[in-house]
Amino acid sequence: MDKSKTIEVITQVLQGLQSTSGRGGxxxxxxxxxxxxxxxxxxLNGVEATVELSDQIGFDLPDVNIFxxxxxxxxxxxxxxxxxxxxxxxxxxxx
Numbered sequence: 001m002d003k004s005k006t007i008e009v010i011t012q013v014l015q016g017l018q019s020t021s022g023r024g025g026x027x028x029x030x031x032x033x034x035x036x037x038x039x040x041x042x043x044l045n046g047v048e049a050t051v052e053l054s055d056q057i058g059f060d061l062p063d064v065n066i067f068x069x070x071x072x073x074x075x076x077x078x079x080x081x082x083x084x085x086x087x088x089x090x091x092x093x094x095x
Contacts, residue, residue: 001057001089006082013052014038014078017045028078035067035075043068057085059092 011028018024023039034041034049046067054061066084068075076084 001086003079003082003086006057006085007078009056010053010078010081010085013049013056014041017041017049017052021045030079030082031077033075033077043072053085057089059089061085061088 007030014028014032014034015024018026018038018041021040023041026038028034028038032038035043035046043065046065050061050063050066053066063070063084065072066076066081
């Protein structure tokens with residue numbers, strides 16, 4: 001899975017969720033940390049976005065909320081989220 005394409009998908013999912021929640025219009029880049037940088041985007045939105053991302057990329061993500069690190073102590077940037085998804089995709093392809 002290509003990182004730039006993954007970033008595009010993440011950005012589209014985030015823009016869609018923000019828009020349907022009436023919070024659209026914010027710029028999203030690979031440095032954006034959705035939890036903290038996007039208006040009213042919290043961990044619950046992260047779970048919702050993780051489910052939507054799974055649908056868009058075509059496989060289940062093992063994390064309940066890919067928008068935070070494994071122990072839930074640090075929010076991830078869009079680039080970090082893309083790295084995680086690409087790593088998961090690579091492990092699935094190698095099986």
